[in-house]
Amino acid sequence: MTEQAIPSPSGGGQGGGLGGYYDYPVVRRPVWTWEVPAYFWLGGMGAGAFVTASLAQTFGSAEDRRIAADGYYLAAGSLLPCAPLLIADLGRSDRFHHMLRIFKPLSPMNLGAWTLTAFTPIAVARAASHAADSGLLRGPLRVLAGLVPRRLTELTGSLLGLTLAGYSGVLLGATNVPLWAKSKLLGGVFMASALSSGSAAVTLQAARRGAPEATLHRLAALESAASLGEMAIVAAYLRQSGRTARPLTTGRFAAPFWLGAVGAGSVLPLLLHRFTRRHHGRTLRSLSTAAALCTIAGSLALRWSIFEAGKDSSEDQAASFDLSKA
Amino acid sequence: MIDGYKRLMNLEEPPAKKTAKGFFTDTSLCIGCKACEVACKQWNQLPADGFAITGKSYDNTGHLGATTWRHVQFIEQAKANGRRQEQRWLMMSDVCKHCANAACLEACPTGALVRTEFDTVYVQQDICNGCGFCVPACPFGVIDRVPKESTFEVGTAHKCTLCYDRLKDDMTPACAKSCPTASIQFGDVEELQVRARERLGELRARGESTARLYGMPEGKEAQEVGPLHAFFLLLDRPAAYNLPEVPRLPRKTMAERYGWSAAVGIGFAMVAALVFRGGRR
Numbered sequence: 001m002t003e004q005a006i007p008s009p010s011g012g013g014q015g016g017g018l019g020g021y022y023d024y025p026v027v028r029r030p031v032w033t034w035e036v037p038a039y040f041w042l043g044g045m046g047a048g049a050f051v052t053a054s055l056a057q058t059f060g061s062a063e064d065r066r067i068a069a070d071g072y073y074l075a076a077g078s079l080l081p082c083a084p085l086l087i088a089d090l091g092r093s094d095r096f097h098h099m100l101r102i103f104k105p106l107s108p109m110n111l112g113a114w115t116l117t118a119f120t121p122i123a124v125a126r127a128a129s130h131a132a133d134s135g136l137l138r139g140p141l142r143v144l145a146g147l148v149p150r151r152l153t154e155l156t157g158s159l160l161g162l163t164l165a166g167y168s169g170v171l172l173g174a175t176n177v178p179l180w181a182k183s184k185l186l187g188g189v190f191m192a193s194a195l196s197s198g199s200a201a202v203t204l205q206a207a208r209r210g211a212p213e214a215t216l217h218r219l220a221a222l223e224s225a226a227s228l229g230e231m232a233i234v235a236a237y238l239r240q241s242g243r244t245a246r247p248l249t250t251g252r253f254a255a256p257f258w259l260g261a262v263g264a265g266s267v268l269p270l271l272l273h274r275f276t277r278r279h280h281g282r283t284l285r286s287l288s289t290a291a292a293l294c295t296i297a298g299s300l301a302l303r304w305s306i307f308e309a310g311k312d313s314s315e316d317q318a319a320s321f322d323l324s325k326a
Numbered sequence: 327m328i329d330g331y332k333r334l335m336n337l338e339e340p341p342a343k344k345t346a347k348g349f350f351t352d353t354s355l356c357i358g359c360k361a362c363e364v365a366c367k368q369w370n371q372l373p374a375d376g377f378a379i380t381g382k383s384y385d386n387t388g389h390l391g392a393t394t395w396r397h398v399q400f401i402e403q404a405k406a407n408g409r410r411q412e413q414r415w416l417m418m419s420d421v422c423k424h425c426a427n428a429a430c431l432e433a434c435p436t437g438a439l440v441r442t443e444f445d446t447v448y449v450q451q452d453i454c455n456g457c458g459f460c461v462p463a464c465p466f467g468v469i470d471r472v473p474k475e476s477t478f479e480v481g482t483a484h485k486c487t488l489c490y491d492r493l494k495d496d497m498t499p500a501c502a503k504s505c506p507t508a509s510i511q512f513g514d515v516e517e518l519q520v521r522a523r524e525r526l527g528e529l530r531a532r533g534e535s536t537a538r539l540y541g542m543p544e545g546k547e548a549q550e551v552g553p554l555h556a557f558f559l560l561l562d563r564p565a566a567y568n569l570p571e572v573p574r575l576p577r578k579t580m581a582e583r584y585g586w587s588a589a590v591g592i593g594f595a596m597v598a599a600l601v602f603r604g605g606r607r
Contacts, residue, residue: 021399021568022382024389027467031458055595060602091456091471091481098436098455106577109459110435162595166587173583174433174576175462184579187587195594218601225597233590314462317568324465324570326546 026320027176030311032089037307039085040168041197041300043116044190046078047161048198050123052222054154054161056202064218067211069130071202075161076127078201079120086116108171115167119160126153165194168303172310178323179247179306179313183240188233190303193265196226197299200269200292207285207292216288217276223295224273227266234262234302244319248309257305265298346445347493348424348555349502350518352525353567354537355509356417362396363387363419365504369489370395373478392470393478395486396421396501401566418558418567419510421501422447422468422486423541426552429575430460430469430485438483445515445555446488456481465551465573488556515555519543522559529559537561540569550575 020026053071056064087096099113125148131137132145169190172180180186203219211219238245248257272291276284313319331337366372372393380386383400390397401416428447431439438453439460449469460469460483469485472478489499497503502512511518522539529537540547541557547564548554551573564571 020565021401024568025467026568026570027465028389028391028461028470030462031471031473051591051595052598055598056602058602059599059606061605064602064605089458091458091483092454095436095453095455098438098453099457101453102435102437104435104437106580107433107435107459108580109433109457113435162588162591166584166591170580170583170587171459174580175459176429176465176574176576177462180462181574181576181579184582185586187583188590191587191590192594195591199598214605218605222598222601225601226594229590229593229597233586320570321565324572324574326572 020317020321023317025315026317026324027314029314030175030177031091032307034304035085035089037300037303039082039089040190040303040307042078042085043082044165044168044194044303045197045201045296045299046075046082046123047119047165048195049078049201050075050119050126050161050198051158051165051195052199052202054158057150057154063212064215067206067209067215068202069133070205070209071198072123072127072130074201074205075123075198076120079116079123082116083120086113108167108174112164112167112171115160115163119157119164122153122157122160126150126157129153162191165198166191168194172307176320176323177310177314178244178316178319179241179310182242182244182319182323183237185233185237185240186306189230189237189306192226192230192233193299193302196223196230196266197296199223199226200295200299203288204292204296207288210285213280213284216284220273220276220288220291223291224270227270227273227295231262231266231270234266244313244316244322246319247312247316248305251309251312253305253309253312256301257309260301261298261305263298264294265302266295268294269298341443343445344443346515346555347488347513348446348515348518348557349421349488349499350511350513350522350557350559351419351421352509352511352522352559353416353418354525354529354534354559354561355507356398356419357507357509358384358398358400358415358417359506360387360398361504361506362501362510363394363398365500366396366486367394369492369500370487390420390422390466390468390470390485392472392484395484399567401562403562403566416561416566418560419501419505420567421556422488423466423551423557424486424488424555425573426548426555427550427575427577429463429465429551429573429577430483432575432577433459433463435459442490442493444488444490444493446490446493447485448487448490449483449485451479451482454482456483458483463576465570465575486556515553518557522557525559534561536563540564540567546572550578 049071053068056068104110128145129148132142169187173186269291276287385400397420399418502510541554543553
């Protein structure tokens with residue numbers, strides 16, 4: 001009688017010598033669906049547009065201020081669908097307000113719900129005051145919008161916006177999903193993606209509205225810096241994650257991540273911006289528009305691929321053991 | 327004024343604190359009968375999970391979940407002893423660990439997850455809004471959300487309650503009550519810890535050199551999540567039972583994560599200020 005190797009639930013695994021119970025996952029698969037990355041993307045872009053517009057109000061020339069203030073429209077427009085998306089993802093959507101029955105900043109989910117609740121009306125109010133300034137509103141609405149304290153909304157809105165842009169990556173990191181938790185940089189990655197897509201949204205609108213070339217060049221410089229920063233922090237994030245990043249860097253999310261998030265989101269806009277320096281007029285506007293669209297699409301690809309690959313990573317037993325090793 | 331607020335908000339006084347209750351699951355006594363799984367399902371009226379066959383072992387439950395609060399693992403181990411292969415079966419009834427520092431409780435944005443007067447972790451079903459954050463927060467993969475299409479407490483998070491309703495009436499939780507070998511022991515946590523140390527000594531004296539306790543205050547598994555109020559006596563490394571060596575508490579790294587996020591935000595603001603300034607004459 002020949003002896004057969006008995007398939008063993010422990011010892012045969014790939015957990016770095018820490019063979020587990022068959023290949024069963026250690027942690028549960030996140031239950032969230034597409035609404036979550038969509039919300040992170042839109043909320044981040046809206047917050048980024050608000051912050052960019054507000055920085056322009058404080059530091060920019062009269063022309064830059066006028067152009068960048070359109071960012072408040074983009075912010076309001078991106079933020080309004082966020083609460084519905086967040087609510088739709090709840091198991092009990094009728095109980096969304098339970099998030100607000102306590103204030104518990106220890107929970108990023110609670111902090112995010114409060115931030116979104118506070119930031120959305122501020123962004124809408126600032127957009128309304130911009131509409132009043134540019135003559136889009138008339139009558140009593142204009143008087144009402146004129147009452148909005150601009151500097152105060154810009155300051156509080158920027159702080160809330162930066163919180164909204166950054167908490168999403170911290171929230172995913174504050175779990176035991178290896179791809180999200182192994183590196184401590186995911187909050188920084190999402191912040192970078194939010195700010196680069198937000199400033200790209202401002203550029204998109206500026207190019208559409210026929211902004212002066214000098215303004216477009218400055219916005220291009222800002223976006224190039226944002227793209228470079230984003231590439232750097234994504235690289236550091238991948239380096240820290242090591243083998244844990246495999247569900248993202250290989251397999252079914254490799255294409256959306258490398259081609260979408262990194263290629264279209266950072267590398268392509270950087271190349272396009274290099275060309276914008278030498279061009280004027282329509283070519284400059286087309287190049288700026290193309291670069292901005294790439295950045296915005298790349299931002300969605302980044303959130304979506306890291307979110308979805310994280311779900312697969314939760315089933316990676318070896319990565320879970322690696323995360324919890326002494 | 328506080329009394330008036332409490333009346334207005336219909337707030338109840340929390341029950342007076344009692345001694346901490348928990349489980350000591352001695353896997354060396356488990357015979358894999360799954361009576362605990364059945365008793366748990368019956369008492370808590372949890373629906374069946376369907377007839378899924380894993381095809382790997384007698385464990386067709388697979389893992390804990392929203393409607394499975396006890397799960398018996400069947401760990402088949404083979405090792406070569408000369409020319410013979412020796413086999414052993416390790417069985418373990420897994421359950422929510424009711425951590426002293428519970429990741430699920432800290433993650434919960436609604437306050438649905440609370441610590442009871444028995445120092446256990448409990449989900450208030452009328453508060454939970456099914457945000458799902460506790461699910462990946464738990465380092466043990468215990469708590470889960472019921473799918474929206476389920477007929478059972480739709481959309482909210484569930485896990486072992488340590489039979490909170492039975493505890494309120496001075497009764498033993500259903501799983502411990504049904505365990506025929508006293509593998510699942512219920513009682514005051516401190517007393518159970520004493521009993522566990524004695525039992526470990528006994529097994530070590532009999533030559534069970536790989537026996538160990540998992541979830542005691544001095545163990546490295548308690549570094550972040552604290553002592554487990556449902557703790558275990560294991561006969562092999564924790565990983566053999568799919569238990570993490572040092573279960574991570576997300577709170578411990580949160581400040582650093584926010585720090586990196588803030589650093590990127592401040593960096594962007596500084597670059598933007600410089601760029602826009604450059605346009606001013």
